[in-house]
Amino acid sequence: MIRTAASRRRSRRWAQALGFAALSAAALLTVIPIALIVVQIFREGWATLTPSFLTAFPTNGMRAGGILPAIVGTLWLTLGTAVAAVPIGLGAAVYLSEYAPDNRWTRAIRVAIINLAGIPSVVYGLFGLGLFVIFLRFGTSILAGSLTLAIMTLPVIISTAEEALRAVPNTFRVVSTSLGGTRWQTVRRIVLPQALPGILTGVIIGLERAAGETAPILFTAAAFYLPRLPGSPLDATMALPYHLFVISTQVPGMPVGIQYGTAAVLLIFVLGMNAIATVIRSRARARRQW
Amino acid sequence: MKSANRLGEVLITRLIQITGYSAVVFVGLIFVFLFGEGAPTLREVPLRDLFSSRWYPIEGSFGILPLLAGSLMVTFGAALIAVPLGIATAVFVAEVAPRWAREILKPFIEVLAGLPSVMLGFLGIIILAPGLYTVLSLPTGLTAFTGALLLAWIALPTIVSVAEDALDAVPRTYRDAALALGATRWQTIWRVTLPAARSGTLIAVMLGVGRALGETMAVMMVTGNAPVLKIGLTALFSPVRTMTATVAAEMGEVASGSAHYHTLFFIGIVLFLISLAVNLTAASVVFRQRTRAERVLS
Numbered sequence: 001m002i003r004t005a006a007s008r009r010r011s012r013r014w015a016q017a018l019g020f021a022a023l024s025a026a027a028l029l030t031v032i033p034i035a036l037i038v039v040q041i042f043r044e045g046w047a048t049l050t051p052s053f054l055t056a057f058p059t060n061g062m063r064a065g066g067i068l069p070a071i072v073g074t075l076w077l078t079l080g081t082a083v084a085a086v087p088i089g090l091g092a093a094v095y096l097s098e099y100a101p102d103n104r105w106t107r108a109i110r111v112a113i114i115n116l117a118g119i120p121s122v123v124y125g126l127f128g129l130g131l132f133v134i135f136l137r138f139g140t141s142i143l144a145g146s147l148t149l150a151i152m153t154l155p156v157i158i159s160t161a162e163e164a165l166r167a168v169p170n171t172f173r174v175v176s177t178s179l180g181g182t183r184w185q186t187v188r189r190i191v192l193p194q195a196l197p198g199i200l201t202g203v204i205i206g207l208e209r210a211a212g213e214t215a216p217i218l219f220t221a222a223a224f225y226l227p228r229l230p231g232s233p234l235d236a237t238m239a240l241p242y243h244l245f246v247i248s249t250q251v252p253g254m255p256v257g258i259q260y261g262t263a264a265v266l267l268i269f270v271l272g273m274n275a276i277a278t279v280i281r282s283r284a285r286a287r288r289q290w
Numbered sequence: 291m292k293s294a295n296r297l298g299e300v301l302i303t304r305l306i307q308i309t310g311y312s313a314v315v316f317v318g319l320i321f322v323f324l325f326g327e328g329a330p331t332l333r334e335v336p337l338r339d340l341f342s343s344r345w346y347p348i349e350g351s352f353g354i355l356p357l358l359a360g361s362l363m364v365t366f367g368a369a370l371i372a373v374p375l376g377i378a379t380a381v382f383v384a385e386v387a388p389r390w391a392r393e394i395l396k397p398f399i400e401v402l403a404g405l406p407s408v409m410l411g412f413l414g415i416i417i418l419a420p421g422l423y424t425v426l427s428l429p430t431g432l433t434a435f436t437g438a439l440l441l442a443w444i445a446l447p448t449i450v451s452v453a454e455d456a457l458d459a460v461p462r463t464y465r466d467a468a469l470a471l472g473a474t475r476w477q478t479i480w481r482v483t484l485p486a487a488r489s490g491t492l493i494a495v496m497l498g499v500g501r502a503l504g505e506t507m508a509v510m511m512v513t514g515n516a517p518v519l520k521i522g523l524t525a526l527f528s529p530v531r532t533m534t535a536t537v538a539a540e541m542g543e544v545a546s547g548s549a550h551y552h553t554l555f556f557i558g559i560v561l562f563l564i565s566l567a568v569n570l571t572a573a574s575v576v577f578r579q580r581t582r583a584e585r586v587l588s
Contacts, residue, residue, distance in 0.1 A: 091309025120504025212406030
């Protein structure tokens with residue numbers, strides 16, 4: 001009787017060891033390809049990353065030269081996305097966290113946000129084409145592309161900013177109100193500053209996604225090739241992710257070095273924004289007093 | 291002075307309220323514009339043709355079944371890989387991994403979530419497809435399977451992070467009680483923690499599948515772009531064309547207002563409705579759970 005209990009305990013321990021081994025194998029299988037991707041792109045793209053690659057126009061049908069217009073285009077699109085998405089997203093987050101009553105209308109807003117987050121990126125592209133390019137006559141332009149990307153980015157900004165606002169302890173609001181502060185004064189002077197690092201993190205992560213997107217700008221902003229930099233928000237533009245798509249599928253006889261170089265620049269963009277977000281978050285967490 | 295202040299307060303409150311409802315407005319606008327541009331298809335293309343198995347727009351054949359089948363096959367393949375892998379990874383991160391391992395794994399998964407899909411598509415073309423072509427000795431490396439493999443890793447961050455949140459939300463006391471009754475940690479995970487987190491895990495799976503179904507660039511680049519209706523195991527290893535890829539590949543070349551143009555918007559409607567269904571279900575689970583928790587706690 002005692003032996004069976006002991007052996008059962010032993011077999012249970014074996015089952016646990018096996019199970020944990022399987023789980024850690026799964027985690028490794030998830031993560032290792034990511035490391036391989038990053039290493040591969042930098043290893044193959046490193047040699048291409050010269051100053052002239054970053055500051056020159058493409059030549060010889062993109063098969064030589066640099067990617068300056070694509071870099072500049074992605075910067076403009078990201079900036080435009082930020083200008084459109086941050087005020088609206090932040091306002092919506094403040095509304096949901098500080099003003100909204102708990103009723104069915106507020107619930108409708110939440111459902112709408114969940115839905116916006118799930119709509120396929122190419123459907124955003126169709127929507128941007130219909131509304132901004134054709135109906136509002138912005139044409140294929142930085143403006144149309146930025147607005148499309150902004151709407152796509154909204155759910156990320158709203159939900160992370162709301163989370164950051166809600167994390168501010170309620171006592172802060174109570175004290176401010178008891179000193180005679182109105183609700184907006186409380187939000188502006190007390191809650192927003194306290195939540196700022198969390199909000200910034202969310203904004204950067206949202207913009208990081210937008211900067212890497214291709215499908216939404218495909219019919220709203222992207223140009224295959226432009227011999228000059230965009231001069232106004234109503235110009236079409238080249239963009240890094242779209243350029244990577246073009247040179248890996250549409251141009252025959254493309255040198256691999258330039259493909260990897262373009263991918264590396266895009267990766268630096270994305271990882272850089274990710275790193276900034278991480279630093280802001282961890283520094284705020286270390287300094288926080290509540 | 292005081293009344294000016296009060297006016298400012300009223301204005302700013304209105305403004306915040308308006309931005310608050312922006313998400314609802316945008317969902318409405320998306321709905322209106324997709325239907326406005328996509329509904330004319332129903333007049334121009336007979337329903338029988340629309341749901342036929344021949345997609346050949348140059349000759350006026352707009353059968354979306356091959357595209358639907360392509361999307362479903364690639365998504366199903368991706369889910370087959372990503373669901374078990376994602377849930378196992380989430381369980382590892384939330385329940386098993388020591389702190390240092392968690393601190394390494396979580397940023398990695400965040401990076402994966404931020405990798406542009408066009409970059410994965412590029413590596414798919416240049417490494418994965420030639421690799422599969424050689425290893426499996428296929429006629430081409432650009433197949434539904436290649437797409438499913440890539441998509442699995444695109445869906446993984448969603449599944450892992452949502453499922454991990456669900457596991458984290460299970461009260462400590464559940465685990466303590468199981469362990470105090472003599473269960474091993476392994477038994478606790480399978481019999482207590484995971485069942486307690488099952489609705490959150492289900493949401494994770496749904497959102498992951500939704501993500502895979504809507505993915506465009508990576509899938510367009512590696513699945514070979516052949517809009518033919520094939521079903522079965524051989525179809526998995528031959529080229530396909532998804533709905534998303536069709537819209538992305540063809541919208542640039544159609545005349546605005548043509549039947550082809552309207553049909554591409556119609557495909558957009560189908561994609562929109564599928565994602566709406568997935569997300570409404572997920573949202574209803576979230577809300578149901580919250581109200582149940584409120585009942586229990588009050």
